[in-house]
Amino acid sequence: MARKAPTTDPGDENLSVGPAKDWAAGIPGVTVALRDAVRQMGVKRSAQTLPRINQKRGFDCPGCAWPEEDKRHIAEFCENGAKAVAEEATLRRITPEFFAEHSVAELGERSGYWLGQQGRLTTPMVLDEGATHYRPVSWDEAFGVIAEELRGLDSPDEAVFYTSGRTSNEAAFLYQTFVRAFGTNNLPDCSNMCHESSGSALTETLGVGKGSVSLADLGKADLILVVGQNPGTNHPRMLAALEKAKRGGVKITAVNPLPEAGLLRFKNPQNPSGLAGRGTPLADRFLQIKVGGDLALFRAFGKLLLEAEDAAPGTVLDREFIDTYAHGFQDYAAQARTTGWPEILAATGLSRAQIQAAFEEVRDAERLIVCWAMGLTQHKHAVPTIREVVNVLLLGGHVGRPGAGVCPVRGHSNVQGDRTMGIYEKPKAAFLDAMEAEFGLPMPREHGLDTVDAIRAMRDGRAKVFFAMGGNFVAATPDTGVTEAALRTTALTVQVSTKLNRSHAVPGRRALILPTLGRTEVDRQLSGEQLVTVEDSMGLVHASRGRLAPASEALLSEVAIVARLARAVLGAEHPVPWEELAADYDRIRDRIERVVPGFDDFNIRVRRGSGFALPHAPRDSRTFPTATGKANFTVNAFEAPHVPPGRLLLQTVRSHDQYNTTIYGLDDRYRGVHAGRRVVFVNPEDLKTLGIEDAALVDLVSEWTDGTERRAPGFRVVSYDTARGCAAAYFPETNVLVPLDSTADISNTPTSKAIVVRLEAAG
Ligand code: SF4
Numbered sequence: 001m002a003r004k005a006p007t008t009d010p011g012d013e014n015l016s017v018g019p020a021k022d023w024a025a026g027i028p029g030v031t032v033a034l035r036d037a038v039r040q041m042g043v044k045r046s047a048q049t050l051p052r053i054n055q056k057r058g059f060d061c062p063g064c065a066w067p068e069e070d071k072r073h074i075a076e077f078c079e080n081g082a083k084a085v086a087e088e089a090t091l092r093r094i095t096p097e098f099f100a101e102h103s104v105a106e107l108g109e110r111s112g113y114w115l116g117q118q119g120r121l122t123t124p125m126v127l128d129e130g131a132t133h134y135r136p137v138s139w140d141e142a143f144g145v146i147a148e149e150l151r152g153l154d155s156p157d158e159a160v161f162y163t164s165g166r167t168s169n170e171a172a173f174l175y176q177t178f179v180r181a182f183g184t185n186n187l188p189d190c191s192n193m194c195h196e197s198s199g200s201a202l203t204e205t206l207g208v209g210k211g212s213v214s215l216a217d218l219g220k221a222d223l224i225l226v227v228g229q230n231p232g233t234n235h236p237r238m239l240a241a242l243e244k245a246k247r248g249g250v251k252i253t254a255v256n257p258l259p260e261a262g263l264l265r266f267k268n269p270q271n272p273s274g275l276a277g278r279g280t281p282l283a284d285r286f287l288q289i290k291v292g293g294d295l296a297l298f299r300a301f302g303k304l305l306l307e308a309e310d311a312a313p314g315t316v317l318d319r320e321f322i323d324t325y326a327h328g329f330q331d332y333a334a335q336a337r338t339t340g341w342p343e344i345l346a347a348t349g350l351s352r353a354q355i356q357a358a359f360e361e362v363r364d365a366e367r368l369i370v371c372w373a374m375g376l377t378q379h380k381h382a383v384p385t386i387r388e389v390v391n392v393l394l395l396g397g398h399v400g401r402p403g404a405g406v407c408p409v410r411g412h413s414n415v416q417g418d419r420t421m422g423i424y425e426k427p428k429a430a431f432l433d434a435m436e437a438e439f440g441l442p443m444p445r446e447h448g449l450d451t452v453d454a455i456r457a458m459r460d461g462r463a464k465v466f467f468a469m470g471g472n473f474v475a476a477t478p479d480t481g482v483t484e485a486a487l488r489t490t491a492l493t494v495q496v497s498t499k500l501n502r503s504h505a506v507p508g509r510r511a512l513i514l515p516t517l518g519r520t521e522v523d524r525q526l527s528g529e530q531l532v533t534v535e536d537s538m539g540l541v542h543a544s545r546g547r548l549a550p551a552s553e554a555l556l557s558e559v560a561i562v563a564r565l566a567r568a569v570l571g572a573e574h575p576v577p578w579e580e581l582a583a584d585y586d587r588i589r590d591r592i593e594r595v596v597p598g599f600d601d602f603n604i605r606v607r608r609g610s611g612f613a614l615p616h617a618p619r620d621s622r623t624f625p626t627a628t629g630k631a632n633f634t635v636n637a638f639e640a641p642h643v644p645p646g647r648l649l650l651q652t653v654r655s656h657d658q659y660n661t662t663i664y665g666l667d668d669r670y671r672g673v674h675a676g677r678r679v680v681f682v683n684p685e686d687l688k689t690l691g692i693e694d695a696a697l698v699d700l701v702s703e704w705t706d707g708t709e710r711r712a713p714g715f716r717v718v719s720y721d722t723a724r725g726c727a728a729a730y731f732p733e734t735n736v737l738v739p740l741d742s743t744a745d746i747s748n749t750p751t752s753k754a755i756v757v758r759l760e761a762a763g
Contacts, residue, residue, distance in 0.1 A: 005092045009114035010666060015676025017695070017718050022259070023279055024232035024239060024670060025079065026267030033082035036664065040090035045548075049089050049520060052547055053077040056610060059519045060544035062088055062166055063659055065410035065537040066235045067215050070610045073270055078236035083657075083664040087499065088518040089548055092119025094500055099125055099134040108505035112475055112732065113663040113677075115500045121515035122552035129509045139556065142512050143568035149465050149492040149510075150569050156183030156444070158464045160454045163189040163423045164471025165412025166519075168532035168544070170588045171558035172414070172421035173595075174581060175469055178566040180422075180432075181441055181576060185448030186463070189423050190471060190660075191415050192451035197377040197747040198408035199419070201386035205394075205632045206618045207625035210416060212405035213369055214538050214613070218245045220403030223365035226283070227255040227294060227389070228375015228753075232262015232670060233656045235373075235409050235537075239266040243280045251365075253358055254283035256375060257291050257651065257723035258681070261670035285358055289348050291649045291726040292379050292641040292754050296347035297355065298388035299638065302336040303344075304359040305395050316363055318397030325622050325631050326394050332633035336391070339638060347640030349723050367403030368396055373411065375651070378753040382744040384636035394631050400622035410537040411660065413519075417535030420596060420614070425450050434595040439576055451477060452748050455740060458486035466508065467494045469558060470516075472501040475661035475731075478738035478750040479710070496561055498551075501661070502732075517557045521546040525560065526583035532559075533589070533606050535614065541599075542611030559585060641754045643725055648686060650700065651753040652731035652738070661732050668730075673718070680759070681720035681728040690759060694719035697762040700729065702737035702755050710737045714762050727757065 037046040052058035054068050054076040061077055063084040068076060077085070098118065104127060107115065124142045125134035137145075150159055161179045163172060179187055191199070199209030206212070218224060218241050231238040242252060243266050254263035263286065267279030274280075289297060309316040322329050345352060362368060370389050376382060390399075390406065398404035410416050422431055425448035432443040449457055455477060457463035466473075466487060477483045487493055490508035497504070498518045504511075517523055523530040523546055531543045556564070563582035567574065581587050586603045593602040598614040605612045617623040624631045643649045654660070655668035655677065666675050673679055680700060687694060700712040712734050722728060731752065742751045 005118045006114065009111050010675070012676035012678050012716070015679070015716060016674045017679070018672040018674065020672045020720070021261040021670045023265035023267050024262035025236065025269055025274065026279065027269065027275060028669065029079040030269045033079040036083050037086040040086040040092065042091060045089065045091065049085060049548065050077065050082060051075070053081055053085055057545060059546050060413060060534045060542065061085065062413050062519045064235045065413050065416060066237045067536040067538045067540050068610065069215060075270070080233065080236055080659055084659055085520060087116065087662065087664065089520045090119050093551065094118050094121050096123050096125070096136040103132045104134065104505055104507060105132065112502050112661065113666060115502060116662055118500050120499060120551035121497055121513060123554050124515060125513040127507050127511040134513065139564065142514060143565050145510065145512060146492065146494060146565060147568040150182065153464060157186060158462065159184060160186045160188065160449060160457065160463050160466050162451070162454070162466070162468040162471065162473055163187065163418055164469065165190045165415025165418060166470045167414060167418055167558055168534060169414065169417045169421050169592065170532050170585045171469070171562060172418040172423050173592050174559055174562045174588055176422040177435070177439065177576065178562055180435065180443050181439070181566065181570055181574070183444055185425050185427060185444050185446065186454065187423050187425050187448055188451040188454045189415070189418055190412055190476060191419055192748065193476060193750055194374060194411050194415070195377055195408050196749045197382035197744050198386055200747040201383045201390065202406060204626065205387055205390040205634060206399060206406070208616055208618055210539055210616065211407045211537060212399060212616050212619035213407040215241060217369060217403050217405060218242070219248050219250065221245065221250050221367045221369045222403070223251045223253065223361050223368050225253050225255060225370045226263060227370060227372045229371060229373035229409060230256070230260045230262060230653070231409070232260055233654055234411060236262070238409065239282065240268055240270070242266070242282050243268055246280055246282060251284050251361055252282055253285040253287065253361065255287045255289050255294065255297065257289060257726045258728060259286060259288065259721055285361070287350055287354060287358060288723050289350060290723045291651050292381070293348040294376055295381055295385040295388050295636070296344045296638070296640055297350070298385070298392050299336060299339050300344045300355050301359050301362050301392045302388065302395060303339055304356070305363060305392065306333050306337055308363055317395050321397030322394065325624065326633060327628040327630035328633035331635050332391055335635045343638060349725070362392065365396070367401060368393060368398040369403070369405055369407055371407040371409055373409050375753060378744070378749055378751055379641070380744055380751050380754065381639035382749060383746040384639060387634040387636055391633055394633055399618050399631060405619060414534040416537060416539070417541070420535055421592070431595070438591055438595050450748055452740060452743055452750065455483050455486050458490055461489060464491045466490050468503065469496050472503050472661040474503040474506045475501065475735070478735050478742070478752065479740040480732070480736040482740050496558065514561055515552065515555050516561060517546065517550055517555050519544055519546055520548045521550045522548065523557045525557070525585070530585045532585065539614040539616055540611055541606060541614060543606050559588070643756055646690065647703070647756050647758050648682065648727040649725060650727045650729060650734065650737065650755040650757045652734045653728045655730050658730070671720070676716070677730050677733060678715045679718045679729065680715040681718050681722050683722045683724050683726070684719045685724060687717065687719055692717055692759055698759040699762050700734065700737060700757050701760055702739070702757050704739040704742065708739065710739065712736050717759070
């Protein structure tokens with residue numbers, strides 16, 4: 001019984017702004033979760049589905065990648081997890097009739113929210129060249145269209161194969177096997193836009209591009225720094241872990257330009273105090289740092305640690321760790337000591353006293369953990385910033401010690417797993433060697449295109465076919481105008497999707513929509529029901545089993561789509577037994593076990609309890625597979641964003657009713673925004689200086705070094721407690737302001753957290 005989707009597309013006509021909150025979750029978190037669940041699934045299906053989220057025999061939440069404790073709660077999900085599941089398990093259906101009614105041009109006029117609310121895709125659809133509407137197509141015809149285009153290319157490098165972080169390990173492994181068998185490493189993924197900077201910095205300094213902290217470590221720490229992250233919205237169950245740590249005596253310092261509710265206080269709905277009381281204060285210290293000022297802050301911590309050691313030798317630094325396990329200490333120390341306070345204070349916007357007080361807790365912590373997210377990774381100097389974080393941790397030996405380490409918190413449920421499976425445009429030679437040994441096929445060795453380079457290649461006509469395994473490429477990427485034009489130049493765009501989104505309305509000359517199973521649904525193949533696996537933010541690999549009947553009998557799993565596509569493109573004689581692998585995912589896991597280190601006895605271990613942890617040499621044995629064989633201190637240029645007078649530094653953020661580019665609703669209740677999204681948060685003192693009134697309507701205009709400007713029109717000004725000189729607004733609406741060429745050094749990640757803008761009266 002399909003539920004009716006909203007027909008009207010609400011803009012901001014009912015937008016209202018009230019006071020921001022200083023606490024997260026609580027009863028509203030429960031009521032909103034249940035309201036959205038019932039709205040999408042009805043009461044019975046909600047009661048069937050919600051209790052299965054993140055349970056050992058249940059399915060993995062398609063939201064973020066926050067891990068679970070071995071002992072599960074009855075409700076092992078948060079408000080935003082419930083929203084993610086409700087939208088996937090919705091009873092709303094998009095049938096061929098919908099596409100007959102709505103032209104591509106009309107869909108292009110619709111908001112991302114409206115598109116997402118239309119429900120689950122049910123039928124493969126094709127947009128013929130010159131057509132205005134998608135029409136239904138058989139799977140065989142669809143794979144035929146893709147094979148024809150791919151085989152017609154002059155080179156496999158004229159095709160781009162994108163991956164969103166929701167793709168399971170099994171589908172990701174088979175997908176990269178197909179793409180490399182086809183002959184290219186053009187495997188960009190959403191990680192390019194989020195934690196690529198973390199991967200680059202950690203691989204260089206520690207030898208492993210992943211976090212070294214387990215959930216248990218959070219409770220063993222003395223101090224946790226939560227930097228450039230808004231867990232209340234983006235990793236909500238992290239609040240329960242922080243609350244537990246707090247109750248165990250752990251101190252928490254939050255570093256953020258915005259006083260996010262989820263950093264200040266948590267009303268845990270699983271506890272009486274969370275339901276009826278004031279909840280648990282989280283951050284003991286809140287440093288309202290300027291956007292992009294984190295490099296300076298960690299440089300200051302390093303400088304002060306060195307000076308404290310100078311004053312009392314042998315009492316501050318972990319000399320044994322530095323001498324035994326680290327490289328480059330002297331050069332780093334020399335630079336840190338010479339960094340001046342005027343530039344540190346200017347870059348951070350903090351007072352000397354604030355930094356001193358925070359430093360003393362860093363100094364006194366035996367076990368220090370630093371957690372971070374996009375607030376560090378989406379800047380021009382993101383990689384040096386994360387290197388400075390590592391420098392401070394190495395001074396105290398806070399790697400490979402229980403209760404200490406690095407904790408980049410991943411945003412997408414299997415984004416880390418996809419990378420582990422080989423979804424990477426710069427694969428290591430060892431991985432390709434193992435692939436060649438396993439499949440007896442030559443692997444392409446030339447590095448491929450990441451996300452930004454893929455857009456450039458499409459723009460410049462060097463890439464002619466774009467294939468996306470999930471995601472919403474158009475809304476997730478920068479420079480929206482340029483990206484959309486680039487996609488439209490291609491011969492073919494293919495979107496493997498569960499729901500409608502803006503990328504379906506930005507087709508190449510031809511386009512395909514391939515509807516796939518969701519995590520909540522039974523995945524039945526020739527050998528029976530299949531489980532898939534994912535890897536969470538802390539390197540735990542675990543199983544996910546869907547239980548709901550598929551939204552349509554025409555759906556194929558991601559694995560089945562890859563297997564049939566590979567056979568269609570590579571031919572009937574191709575030696576890889578695609579069909580056999582798709583018939584039983586245990587066979588894919590056997591291949592993974594032989595190719596990817598750390599997956600021994602994969603099929604056995606993943607069926608036990610909560611799965612298993614992947615090895616992490618720096619954590620497990622203080623072994624650092626770096627260029628020096630040691631943990632590397634680094635010397636980094638002192639950088640901070642430069643903002644001309646009369647301009648502000650804008651960071652793009654999510655609202656609380658949003659997950660990546662998926663808009664669940666139009667509220668951002670923690671920040672006091674209701675029924676609207678085109679708002680810009682600005683400090684009241686900055687408004688005074690700029691002569692702009694609260695609630696005024698402005699255009700945001702970004703200014704790029706090449707003199708080009710980009711405009712996002714019609715934003716309501718919200719006078720808000722942001723760091724001075726710093727503003728914030730939601731993406732994807734403000735992605736248009738981020739120039740394609742404005743990327744982080746080394747990682748090439750778009751600088752979505754640091755956009756120089758001016759505010760102009762609208763209209
Ligand atoms: S914290 Fe993340 S993974 Fe967990 S339920 Fe919420 S959205 Fe899902």
